[in-house]
Amino acid sequence: NATAFSSLDRPQLPQVLQQSYIFPSSISAMEATITERGITSRHLLIGLPSGAILSLPKALLDPRRPEIPTEQSRCTDTRRAIHQL
Structure with missing residues (x-):
């Protein structure tokens, strides 16, 4: 398909x-x-002085990860913050 790919074009x-x-x-x-089976989410442990x-x-x-939160995540975060009050 010449419209999708051409070997003459420079690579991106x-x-x-x-x-x-x-x-x-x-x-x-x-x-x-690390976990034995890799099922749980990984965390970074930081030791402080x-x-x-x-x-x-x-x-x-x-x-x-997106730097700017989406409208849906903003709404969810606001509800979570209000619920914690």
Whole structure:
């Protein structure tokens, strides 16, 4: 199909999926969780210098996650916040 692909065209540049994050304090250790069968969601465990351990869902760090919330997710988040009050 000449309309979908042509070997004479230059290849498209690859899309790079990456993001940078700023953490509010220093990090002394970091590791991803693993499970025996890989059924549960993975988390990133962050060790802080104070001895505390912080667990962040890996889905939160996914670069493909939309940066701008959709109208439906905004409505859901608002209902959840009101319900918690």
